[in-house]
Amino acid sequence: MDGGYTQKDVTEAARCFTGWTILQPQRGGTFSFNKRVHDDGEKTVLGVTIPAGGGQSDGEKVLDIVARNPATARFISKKLAMRFVADEPPATLVDRMAETFKKTDGDLRAVMKTMLESKEFWSQGAYQSKLKSPLEMVASAVRAASGEIDYAFPLANQVGQLGQPLYRKQEPTGYSNSSKEWLNSGGLLARMNFAVQLADNKVPGVKVNPAQSAALGLGSPEFQKR
Amino acid sequence: MPTRRFFLRNSALAMVGAGTTPLWLERALYASDAPSQRKKILVAIFQRGAADGLNVVVPHGDPAYYKLRPNISIPRPTADPAKAADAAIDLDGFFGLNPALSPLKPLFDQKHLAIVDAVGSPDPTRSHFDAQDYMESGTPGLKATQDGWMNRALPRATGKVSPVRAVSLGPVLPRAMRGPSPAIAMQTIDSFQVRNAEASKQFEQMYMGAKDPVIQAAGRDTFEAVALLQSIQKQQYTPASGASYPRGRFGQSLQQIAQLIKSNVGVEMAFADIGGWDHHVNEVGARPSVGVLANLLGEYGQALSAFWTDMGDRMSDVVVVTMSEFGRTAKENGNRGTDHGHANSMFVMGGDVKGGKVYGKWPGLEKEQLYEGRDLALTTDFRDVLGELVTSHLGNPSPKNVFPGYDPKFLGLV
Numbered sequence: 306m307d308g309g310y311t312q313k314d315v316t317e318a319a320r321c322f323t324g325w326t327i328l329q330p331q332r333g334g335t336f337s338f339n340k341r342v343h344d345d346g347e348k349t350v351l352g353v354t355i356p357a358g359g360g361q362s363d364g365e366k367v368l369d370i371v372a373r374n375p376a377t378a379r380f381i382s383k384k385l386a387m388r389f390v391a392d393e394p395p396a397t398l399v400d401r402m403a404e405t406f407k408k409t410d411g412d413l414r415a416v417m418k419t420m421l422e423s424k425e426f427w428s429q430g431a432y433q434s435k436l437k438s439p440l441e442m443v444a445s446a447v448r449a450a451s452g453e454i455d456y457a458f459p460l461a462n463q464v465g466q467l468g469q470p471l472y473r474k475q476e477p478t479g480y481s482n483s484s485k486e487w488l489n490s491g492g493l494l495a496r497m498n499f500a501v502q503l504a505d506n507k508v509p510g511v512k513v514n515p516a517q518s519a520a521l522g523l524g525s526p527e528f529q530k531r
Numbered sequence: 532m533p534t535r536r537f538f539l540r541n542s543a544l545a546m547v548g549a550g551t552t553p554l555w556l557e558r559a560l561y562a563s564d565a566p567s568q569r570k571k572i573l574v575a576i577f578q579r580g581a582a583d584g585l586n587v588v589v590p591h592g593d594p595a596y597y598k599l600r601p602n603i604s605i606p607r608p609t610a611d612p613a614k615a616a617d618a619a620i621d622l623d624g625f626f627g628l629n630p631a632l633s634p635l636k637p638l639f640d641q642k643h644l645a646i647v648d649a650v651g652s653p654d655p656t657r658s659h660f661d662a663q664d665y666m667e668s669g670t671p672g673l674k675a676t677q678d679g680w681m682n683r684a685l686p687r688a689t690g691k692v693s694p695v696r697a698v699s700l701g702p703v704l705p706r707a708m709r710g711p712s713p714a715i716a717m718q719t720i721d722s723f724q725v726r727n728a729e730a731s732k733q734f735e736q737m738y739m740g741a742k743d744p745v746i747q748a749a750g751r752d753t754f755e756a757v758a759l760l761q762s763i764q765k766q767q768y769t770p771a772s773g774a775s776y777p778r779g780r781f782g783q784s785l786q787q788i789a790q791l792i793k794s795n796v797g798v799e800m801a802f803a804d805i806g807g808w809d810h811h812v813n814e815v816g817a818r819p820s821v822g823v824l825a826n827l828l829g830e831y832g833q834a835l836s837a838f839w840t841d842m843g844d845r846m847s848d849v850v851v852v853t854m855s856e857f858g859r860t861a862k863e864n865g866n867r868g869t870d871h872g873h874a875n876s877m878f879v880m881g882g883d884v885k886g887g888k889v890y891g892k893w894p895g896l897e898k899e900q901l902y903e904g905r906d907l908a909l910t911t912d913f914r915d916v917l918g919e920l921v922t923s924h925l926g927n928p929s930p931k932n933v934f935p936g937y938d939p940k941f942l943g944l945v
Contacts, residue, residue: 468702
């Protein structure tokens with residue numbers, strides 16, 4: 306990772322969280338700290354020493370250390386800018402957002418305000434610069450066609466056909482926020498086919514208003530942008 | 532009103548004689564190129580999730596392997612028929628195949644399958660995401676690389692270029708194939724069309740006229756490939772020589788790749804992946820021949836073997852290479868599984884491959900021989916394997932451009 310941490314930091318942080326568990330996860334689950342399986346020795350995470358005997362507070366300290374690390378301010382600011390501005394957001398914007406993050410102790414409202422008031426956010430280049438993800442494409446198509454959903458499973462399947470099987474991403478990072486992930490022939494054809502099926506009322510579980518659903522509109526290049 | 536493209540398509544035959552063949556038609560005609568023009572083909576397979584190389588290619592000659600894995604090791608090869616199904620299949624007296632890979636043993640014996648061991652990416656990351664990213668970009672440690680090694684490896688096009696020159700089976704184009712050279716992703720050959728002829732024509736017009744140049748280029752690639760694949764879609768495909776692909780996405784992917792190659796539509800590079808290798812828990816079941824690893828390896832081995840059978844003589848043009856982002860810990864964990872490690876193994880299969888041998892230097896599994904005291908150390912860089920295939924098989928003269936900042940050392944695999 307680019308966050309400036311090592312494998313040692315990973316194992317030390319894991320030691321801090323030993324004993325954190327969930328009670329009856331199948332029934333909703335509540336947090337529980339099991340002291341008996343907690344590693345109570347001294348730990349060092351990102352250069353900060355956590356003294357022995359801290360119990361549950363070890364994990365809480367890790368959260369504080371990570372939240373106040375400058376790499377976190379940059380990481381979260383860049384994620385937000387990638388989501389709302391451009392795949393490769395201007396570094397100057399990310400820097401200003403990270404600065405706000407640090408100054409306000411991680412107030413995301415303030416970070417968003419910095420972004421929304423920036424000239425970069427309102428620039429011509431940022432307008433519709435992103436390709437919708439499959440989930441965004443399917444959801445926006447159903448909304449644009451005034452679709453009424455009886456059961457959503459077939460629609461979720463469609464999202465998978467377009468390349469984003471929900472909750473099935475192998476890596477813990479989740480699906481990419483970059484348009485490149487979605488811009489390929491198979492994905493484009495799947496979008497066009499979905500548009501045709503939806504407009505013809507052939508997607509089970511959802512009924513659209515034919516007057517408001519033009520397959521060509523929903524499958525058009527413009528509709529894929531956001 | 533008929534569009535210009537519509538007009539061209541309908542007067543295609545007339546155009547051939549006139550010598551002013553439009554580019555898309557030239558590309559479509561690639562399909563009928565003479566067999567002497569057959570190009571070499573590279574098929575890359577990614578095992579996502581970090582396969583446990585030590586239980587795939589078992590170092591049964593190293594006693595440390597059995598000490599580190601008291602519960603989930605694969606037993607030494609045996610002549611006892613009652614126990615053979617749960618023991619490693621010997622390759623060379625030191626290494627053995629997991630018994631679930633028995634379909635691949637004949638290929639090894641016929642010297643068409645080579646194995647490289649203690650191979651991988653030198654980057655120390657144990658993050659699946661980063662390691663896959665590095666292996667697919669071909670630049671370990673460098674996040675900024677925009678394109679993938681397969682895209683850079685495509686030999687410079689001379690004349691006609693097929694729109695399905697580089698093809699990936701799956702819903703998204705993998706990182707390895709992204710880049711300036713056109714490459715396409717498809718779930719199946721059949722689904723690669725707009726299932727409404729009228730809408731297809733109109734969409735084609737819209738995408739060709741799209742204002743965004745990136746979407747326009749993607750649209751152009753798409754509809755050129757659609758036109759080319761139309762003829763294949765009409766044919767019923769039966770694998771040759773009784774080849775039997777396993778159920779599931781991976782077997783289907785390899786079957787589609789075989790069909791594309793045999794249809795002579797100009798495939799030079801293909802990609803497929805198979806996930807589910809992240810076996811932290813219960814990797815091996817009650818016996819070595821059962822459990823999640825055995826099941827997955829069974830599917831994997833049967834698919835590769837079926838591909839070999841189905842392709843027949845055509846394998847003289849093809850090399851299949853497999854990789855996984857990193858290996859797994861040498862020592863088993865407390866849950867009958869293994870955690871994220873370092874070096875792994877790679878398979879190289881093809882008609883012209885110098886197989887029947889396990890390549891690479893074995894670093895040993897004693898504590899002081901392990902990488903960071905826990906993982907199989909790396910003695911061969913994955914770029915040595917891929918670089919050799921790109922150069923000696925595909926004929927790309929500059930592996931250094933495919934793997935920037937690295938000078939691949941060839942092992943003599945092809």
